[in-house]
Amino acid sequence: MSWSIEVDADTCIGSALCVGIAPEHFELVEGFSCPRRSEVGPAEEVTDAAESCPVEAITVRDAGTGEVLAPER
Template identity: 65%
Template sequence: MSWSIEIDADTCIGSGMCAGVAPDHFELVDGYSCAKKATVEPTDEVVDAAESCPVEAILVKDAETGAAIAPEK
């Protein structure tokens, strides 16, 4: 199983919460969030980063099924 990480660049405000929570998976580039890899192994850090985003700009999905993993609706 793997997860895909999508970041809505139009929504991102560059708070850096994701990079602070999951520095192995996110970084700020030109003041906005960027996933270090588009597809990752499932990990709580990625879910925590998506949940901590103040504007819900990060979407984590099951790479095979497309089912949303985080943030919770």
């Protein structure tokens, strides 16, 4: 199983909470969050980062099915 990570650049405000929670998965580029890799193995810190984003700019999906895993709606 693998997960895809997407960051909506139009929504991101650059709070960097995701970088603080999961620095191995996110970085700031020109003040906005970017995933270090678009596809990763399951990792709790990735869903924690998505759930912690103040503007819900991060979406984590099951790469095989497209099911949204985080943030919970």
